[in-house]
Structure formats: C-alpha cells, structure tokens
Amino acid sequence: MKDDLSCLTIAQALDGLAKKDFTARELTERHIAAGQDAQSLNSYITQTPEIALQQAEESDKRRAAGKAGPIDGIPLAIKDLFCTKGTRTTAASKILHNFVPPYESTVTANLFRDGAVMLGKANLDEFAMGSSNTTSPFGNVLNPWRRRSAPDVPLVPGGSSGGSAAAVAARIAMGATGTDTGGSIRQPAAFCGISGIKPTYGRCSRWGVIAFASSLDQPGVFARSVEDCAILLQSCAGYDPKDSTSANRPVPDWRAALSSGKSVKGLKIGIPKEYRMDGMPADIAALWEKGTVWLKDAGAQIVDITLPHTEYALPTYYIVAPAECSSNLARYDGVRYGLRIEGRDLTDMYEKTRAEGFGAEVTRRIMIGTYVLSSGYYDAYYTKAQKVRRLIRNDFTAAFEQCDAILAPTAPSAAFGIGENQDDPVKMYLNDVFTIPASLAGLPGMSVPAGLDADGLPLGLQIIGKAWDEETVLRVAQEIERAACFTALPGMVSEKAA
Amino acid sequence: MSIDRETVRKVARLARIAMPDEKLDVYAPQIERIMGVVEQLGKVNTDGVEPLASVVENELSLRPDTVTDGNDAASVLSNAPETMEGYFVVPKVVE
Numbered sequence: 001m002k003d004d005l006s007c008l009t010i011a012q013a014l015d016g017l018a019k020k021d022f023t024a025r026e027l028t029e030r031h032i033a034a035g036q037d038a039q040s041l042n043s044y045i046t047q048t049p050e051i052a053l054q055q056a057e058e059s060d061k062r063r064a065a066g067k068a069g070p071i072d073g074i075p076l077a078i079k080d081l082f083c084t085k086g087t088r089t090t091a092a093s094k095i096l097h098n099f100v101p102p103y104e105s106t107v108t109a110n111l112f113r114d115g116a117v118m119l120g121k122a123n124l125d126e127f128a129m130g131s132s133n134t135t136s137p138f139g140n141v142l143n144p145w146r147r148r149s150a151p152d153v154p155l156v157p158g159g160s161s162g163g164s165a166a167a168v169a170a171r172i173a174m175g176a177t178g179t180d181t182g183g184s185i186r187q188p189a190a191f192c193g194i195s196g197i198k199p200t201y202g203r204c205s206r207w208g209v210i211a212f213a214s215s216l217d218q219p220g221v222f223a224r225s226v227e228d229c230a231i232l233l234q235s236c237a238g239y240d241p242k243d244s245t246s247a248n249r250p251v252p253d254w255r256a257a258l259s260s261g262k263s264v265k266g267l268k269i270g271i272p273k274e275y276r277m278d279g280m281p282a283d284i285a286a287l288w289e290k291g292t293v294w295l296k297d298a299g300a301q302i303v304d305i306t307l308p309h310t311e312y313a314l315p316t317y318y319i320v321a322p323a324e325c326s327s328n329l330a331r332y333d334g335v336r337y338g339l340r341i342e343g344r345d346l347t348d349m350y351e352k353t354r355a356e357g358f359g360a361e362v363t364r365r366i367m368i369g370t371y372v373l374s375s376g377y378y379d380a381y382y383t384k385a386q387k388v389r390r391l392i393r394n395d396f397t398a399a400f401e402q403c404d405a406i407l408a409p410t411a412p413s414a415a416f417g418i419g420e421n422q423d424d425p426v427k428m429y430l431n432d433v434f435t436i437p438a439s440l441a442g443l444p445g446m447s448v449p450a451g452l453d454a455d456g457l458p459l460g461l462q463i464i465g466k467a468w469d470e471e472t473v474l475r476v477a478q479e480i481e482r483a484a485c486f487t488a489l490p491g492m493v494s495e496k497a498a
Numbered sequence: 499m500s501i502d503r504e505t506v507r508k509v510a511r512l513a514r515i516a517m518p519d520e521k522l523d524v525y526a527p528q529i530e531r532i533m534g535v536v537e538q539l540g541k542v543n544t545d546g547v548e549p550l551a552s553v554v555e556n557e558l559s560l561r562p563d564t565v566t567d568g569n570d571a572a573s574v575l576s577n578a579p580e581t582m583e584g585y586f587v588v589p590k591v592v593e
Binding site: 319342 | 512
C-alpha cells in the first residue's frame with residue numbers, strides 16, 4: 001500500500017518527484033489505471049488521459065530543467081463546472097452536453113501554470129445544484145464508502161462536487177477542484193472522508209466557472225490532508241481582474257504557515273449553541289464534543305457563542321440562490337451554445353430547449369427564483385431575504401469578536417443511500433443546514449474527517465473562520481486531523497491493497 | 499401560501515420553460531412546499547436593515563478603456579447550434 005503511488009499525499013508525491021523516486025509520467029499513469037479500475041464510481045464525466053500524459057511529460061521536462069512549479073506533476077480531477085479550453089465542459093447538464101470552451105477558467109489556468117496534470121472532468125450535480133450528486137444526467141456518482149451493516153447499498157458521495165470528492169477518496173486523483181455555493185465542497189468532503197476547503201468569497205476567481213449563484217459561488221479544493229488542501233488552494237487563489245468580485249489582496253503562504261509549527265494554543269474556538277439541533281445523530285454530537293476536547297487539550301480556549309439567525313439561513317439561501325440561478329441560467333437559450341430544440345418560433349424554441357435541457361432540480365430552482373423575483377413578490381421575498389442575509393452576517397461579525405474560529409459539524413448525517421431524501425426537496429436541502437450560514441456570510445469553511453459513525457461511515461467536522469483568515473481555519477483543521485488520526489479507508493481501497 | 503397550477507404556468511412562461519399540464523401538477527406542490535419553508539422569514543424583524551446583495555466590500559473598479567481581446571468570431575461562434583456568414587442563426591422573428 002505504501003508503495004502505491006495512488007495512495008501518497010500531494011506533499012509526499014512532490015517530495016518523491018523532487019528526489020526522482022518516480023516521474024510525473026509514472027504518477028499519472030498510476031492514477032489513470034486506478035481510474036480505469038474504479039469506473040463504477042462514475043466520478044468523471046470526461047476522462048482526459050491523453051491530456052494528462054502529455055502534461056505529465058512536459059512536467060518531467062520542466063523538472064529536469066530545474067523549472068518545476070509548486071505542484072508540478074500532481075494529477076488532479078477538475079470539477080466539470082470549470083471551463084477548460086478545448087475540453088468539453090458540461091456543468092453536468094444536457095443543455096451544455098456538447099459545450100467546448102474556447103477559453104480556460106482562471107483557477108484551472110493557475111493550476112496548470114503551477115504544473116498540475118488534469119485527469120478528467122469530474123461529475124457533479126447539474127449546475128452544482130444538489131447535495132447528493134443524483135441530479136447529473138451523466139448518472140449518479142457512488143461514494144467509495146459503504147455501510148458495514150449494508151455493504152450492498154450504494155451511498156451518495158454528497159454534492160454538488162460529488163465526483164471530485166469520490167475521486168480523491170477512492171485514490172484515483174490526488175486532489176480536486178470543487179465549488180461551494182451552500183456546502184458543495186464541505187458536505188461531500190465529509191461524506192467521503194477527505195478534507196475540503198471553501199476559502200473566503202473573492203479569494204479564488206470565478207472567471208470561467210459556470211455560474212449558479214454568483215454572490216455565493218466560490219471555488220475551492222479537495223485533498224486527503226489539510227496540508228495538501230493548503231498546497232492546492234495556494235495555486236488556485238489570487239486576484240483576477242476578470243472577476244469583479246475577486247479580492248485584490250496578497251495570498252499568504254499557507255503551507256509555510258502550517259509547517260511553522262504554530263499551534264492552536266491560545267486560540268479561542270467558538271461553539272455556536274444554535275447548531276445543537278433537535279434530532280442530531282448521537283454520533284455527530286459526540287464527535288463534535290470530541291473535537292472541542294481535542295482543541296482544548298492542544299491549548300485552545302473553548303467559548304460558547306450565539307448565531308441567533310441560524311434557523312433563517314436555509315430559507316434565506318433558498319430565496320437568494322434560486323433568484324441568482326434563474327438570472328444566470330437565462331443565458332441558456334439554444335442560440336449561442338449548447339442544446340437547441342427547434343420550435344415554431346423563437347419563444348417556442350427557447351421554451352422547448354430549456355424544458356428538454358434542464359433537469360427537475362434545476363427547473364425547480366429556476367421556477368422558485370423566477371417567482372421570488374417576479375413583479376409583486378420581489379420585495380416580500382428577495383429584498384427580505386437580502387435583509388436577513390445581512391443579519392446572518394452580522395451574527396458572525398459579533399461572534400468573531402469573541403472567538404478566532406468556529407467549530408461545528410459539517411453535515412447533519414453521514415452519507416445516505418442513493419434514492420433516500422428524494423421524495424421531498426426540502427429534506428435534501430436540510431443537508432446543508434450547517435454549511436449554508438458561512439456561505440451567506442462569505443466566510444472560509446473547511447471540513448476535515450474526524451471519525452467514523454457506528455456503521456463505519458466517515459463524519460466531518462467543520463471549521464469556519466473570519467474573512468481572509470484561511471490560515472487559522474487550516475491550522476485548527478490540522479490540529480483536528482492530528483488528534484483524530486483518521487486513517488480509515490473506504491472498503492474498495494483497503495480491499496485492493498489486501 | 500398556496501401555489502396553484504395557474505401560478506406555475508405563469509412562472510414557467512416567465513422562465514421560458516415549456517411546461518405541459520401533467521408537469522404543472524408535479525411542480526405546484528413542490529414549489530408550494532419550498533415556499534412554505536421560506537415563509538418563515540416573515541418572522542424576522544428587519545426594520546431598518548439594509549439589504550445585503552454581496553459580501554464584497556471593495557468598490558467596483560473600472561478597467562482601463564483599452565482593447566484587450568476580441569476579433570475572434572470563429573471562437574465566439576464555435577459552439578453555436580447554427581451559424582451563417584459569421585452570425586448566430588435564430589428562427590424568423592419578423593414576419
């Protein structure tokens with residue numbers, strides 16, 4: 001297992017590449033082969049082995065010439081929401097089934113600048129709308145983990161970045177990009193037993209990321225260690241004049257900050273009382289408690305905080321996000337790109353194209369968004385939600401006067417079965433109850449695997465930080481990682497090694 | 499809040515999504531259920547609260563008024579379902 005190149009962390013792989021223990025080509029070939037063996041997970045919409053091998057060879061040449069970048073030769077999965085020049089980018093929607101971007105997203109351009117290798121375009125919920133990766137017309141993604149009590153029941157990887165998370169957990173990619181609008185990085189990271197960080201809104205450019213809800217969408221990364229997340233985020237982040245909401249501020253050296261040995265000693269960690277919800281599974285409540293003990297043992301001070309408007313975050317999100325979605329998705333009209341269904345006139349063509357091109361969840365959200373923005377309802381719903389959004393952000397501002405970071409569960413349950421929570425859209429939405437508030441406030445949030453539930457499924461703890469303070473988020477996450485010693489492997493990975 | 503078929507039909511029309519009658523019956527109760535949840539916001543006192551449209555605090559900046567891109571019609575049209583002579587083609591609009 002140790003010798004298997006697909007099981008290294010990114011930090012270990014960079015070390016091995018630098019020492020010439022193996023080449024980028026070997027590392028990439030190993031991951032392409034691992035991906036072939038794990039096709040049943042359906043984690044990719046498009047695999048790009050030719051591109052990967054070519055990039056790996058170029059990486060080996062750069063390294064030989066002493067010009068290796070910070071992540072040179074590291075094979076990654078790219079969520080199929082990031083436009084990649086010349087490689088089909090679908091957003092997991094029929095309406096973009098044949099879209100080949102003539103340009104590169106800023107985040108992927110940054111990753112390639114630093115030497116990354118692209119294994120393929122990862123599956124997701126259609127237009128990143130979902131919490132289970134069951135809304136993709138390219139099929140469901142399976143979680144590599146299974147319940148001990150029911151190993152035959154396939155589980156969801158979470159969503160929307162389900163393909164990214166499943167690929168990293170299954171050791172078929174070393175890391176992956178994701179996007180997080182209401183929890184789409186943190187919740188799948190928790191469900192798949194890996195780490196994932198959504199940075200502060202504005203830290204990573206949204207240029208070339210297919211838009212869902214522009215005031216909430218934020219790119220981020222997945223990996224199998226906190227340090228690896230820091231390494232990848234470092235490459236993704238940075239000011240981009242092409243995104244008007246991109247922050248023109250320097251990107252700290254997060255990896256160096258982590259390795260500086262600075263502990264969590266003296267940090268104040270807030271525990272929000274409103275997150276103790278009725279009916280929280282005992283395993284999750286116990287893990288949260290364990291997390292506070294770990295941080296206390298490491299010298300942090302635990303403080304009780306209050307985020308009084310927490311219960312209104314979900315309803316606020318389900319006005320703001322669909323409103324922005326309905327506006328953003330108005331562009332899919334069958335004229336300039338994507339699917340076109342002919343009609344008897346222009347309007348008929350629009351209506352047929354959109355009815356055929358959008359799946360049920362996307363249609364629901366466009367309808368909700370159109371409704372809350374429509375004449376007579378705009379102030380009652382949309383303006384009202386924007387006001388409550390400010391109150392939610394003010395809650396965090398007040399809380400951060402008392403603490404440096406917040407600790408909470410990532411999700412209210414472990415991974416559930418495919419088909420569960422499908423009968424009622426609101427039940428599915430509740431998956432994001434702990435992740436949505438930080439999204440509305442634009443704050444950095446990270447999920448780190450912290451333990452298994454009674455049925456052997458991974459559970460994550462979430463760290464929420466102050467705006468622009470990813471460093472503290474990463475530092476606290478790394479302390480939890482250290483204390484939790486999360487070494488469990490999904491069945492399909494440990495069986496392969498046996 | 500009750501969402502009836504006619505409301506769904508109207509909204510679908512505004513959203514330019516063709517919606518046959520049998521679909522109206524599927525979406526109406528789902529949308530009503532979601533709207534029922536968002537109705538809770540009515541309980542929050544927001545008197546005197548400014549709406550928050552974006553968490554970004556910096557002012558929007560103007561870019562230099564210079565040409566940085568363009569003159570690439572082939573790329574722009576490369577994904578179009580139908581083109582002619584360097585234009586997007588749509589069904590006849592003017593009789």
